[in-house]
Amino acid sequence: MLHTQTVEAGTYALLKSIMNDSTFSGFALAGGTALSLLIGHRKSIDLDLFTTKEFNPVQLEQYLQKNYTFKGDFLEGYSLKGEVNGIKLDFIRHDYPDVEPRIQEDGVRLYGLKDIAAMKLSAIGDNGTRLKDFIDVAYLSGYLSLKEMLTAFEAKYPQTNPYRALKGLNYYDDIRFSERINLLGKDFRWEDIAARLTDMTREENKRFPHLKEEAAGKEKKLQQPVIQPRKRGRRM
Incomplete structure (x- = not known):
């Protein structure tokens, strides 16, 4: 659907x-x-x-x-x-x-997701200015590991060195942060995206929790009331 x-x-x-x-x-x-x-x-x-x-x-x-x-x-x-x-x-x-x-x-x-991931990595490696490309790759990490994305990249673009895409994934100086981003179910914070991209490169074989679910879990944890331990009265 x-x-x-x-x-x-x-x-x-x-x-x-x-x-x-x-x-x-x-x-x-x-x-x-x-x-x-x-x-x-x-x-x-x-x-x-x-x-x-x-x-x-x-x-x-x-x-x-x-x-x-x-x-x-x-x-x-x-x-x-x-x-x-x-x-x-x-x-x-x-x-x-x-x-x-x-x-x-x-x-x-x-x-499919593998083709889209390969195209996104290609765009980041070639250009690296579109904020949405980085966001999309970060969200794709809930469905594919970075290793799976790079494997898809090599299958789609066999003449291109995947290191170029991998390097671009961790280079942010050219990103146009003025792009308007409208995430669903989550406020946009670049810090969250950058942290996910860093985690992906550290753990290439891991599929991560979906960013929306991860954010909801953090919010729920923050909203939980803090229960202070009850002081025991002096025994008579």
């Missing part, structure tokens, strides 16, 4: 419409919105649609303009970016093998 509360109703309706359109049969949802729909950790607004197949971006843009009031703002190679009614859309050819079978739920095609 998808966590549809993580996206606006209009965004999900547009996603369903695209998924039901045979023109986009080769595309599947990736990125933060795919992860949010799968694990329900934060609000997400963009639709990143990837395919391993070749497509004609000019023809696709014309089709989108005719059928979806699409406004394009970037077209290069096999990348087409724009928006529909304020909803950002990316159509990208990502010509790398799937690590695991894609998921189909409620008529939506999504990349």
Whole structure:
């Protein structure tokens, strides 16, 4: 069951419409919105649609303009970016093998957690400015160990040294902390994310407690009343 509360109703309706359109049969949802729909950790607004197949971006843009009031703002190679009614859309050819079978739920095609983890690590290794990438990897640690993520990375990007991604995971100087973050069930604190990322690199084989559950446990512990020991009266 998808966590549809993580996206606006209009965004999900547009996603369903695209998924039901045979023109986009080769595309599947990736990125933060795919992860949010799968694990329900934060609000997400963009639709990143990837395919391993070749497509004609000019023809696709014309089709989108005719059928979806699409406004394009970037077209290069096999990348087409724009928006529909304020909803950002990316159509990208990502010509790398799937690590695991894609998921189909409620008529939506999504990349699996291992593929998403590999893509997130790749983005961090290549860029390292997007705060959401670090948050997403931290939340993925409740489902996959860092070792599993790195194994997925090597399977998806066999020509890329995984050390680059691992190094980027612990380098925070380039992160844009001005990004707006809307976590569900938990207030955003960078300290919590950084601590989890550090723990992941120290214990690569461990799957950690889900961050939401861990936070709830800490809050419950803090709210427990402190019971003072009762003083014994003097025996007569």
